[in-house]
Amino acid sequence: MYINLNDLGDIGGKKTVSMEIEIADLNFRDQEVEVKDNIELEIEIFHTRDSFIIEGEMEVNLVLSCSRCLKNYQTSSVIELSEEILKKDMEDLEKLFIDEIIVDNIILSLPIKTLCSEECNGLCPQCGQNLNEGECDCEIENIDPRLQKLKEFYDD
Ligand SMILES: [Zn+2]
Ligand SMILES: [Zn+2]
Structure with missing residues (x-):
């Protein structure tokens, strides 16, 4: 999903983005991570001289598999987003591809040891x-x- 940066204005400009994004299921460390429902994204984008800065959060519902009992369980979490995308790394300064940022942040938020409950x-x-x-x-x-x-x- 692309976010339009056209209407962000000159350097110093910003905009608020509130949207739902559909992300395909992920595969992480041989584990299938099901992304349930759409991701609710609430961010602000700031236009700086060399970059675009993203600050905000997203609500994510995932289905993970417990590393102890192997059963699937659902988790719901709010993940903070704080990213800076340098202009020199962008192909097109008028739009921002957000999916990669979302996927990277979901993966970073995954627990090292997935547990359906602490007492499993x-x-x-x-x-x-x-x-x-x-x-x-x-x-x-x-x-x-x-x-x-x-x-x-x-x-x-
Ligand atoms: Zn378990
Ligand atoms: Zn037994």
């Missing part, structure tokens, strides 16, 4: 049961490998 219990490593939905019958022995050696020694 994850999956049983043995049978794969989602432990948020109920216990399984597996008995998981959590024995320190050094103690395991001792145990074998005494068992013999």
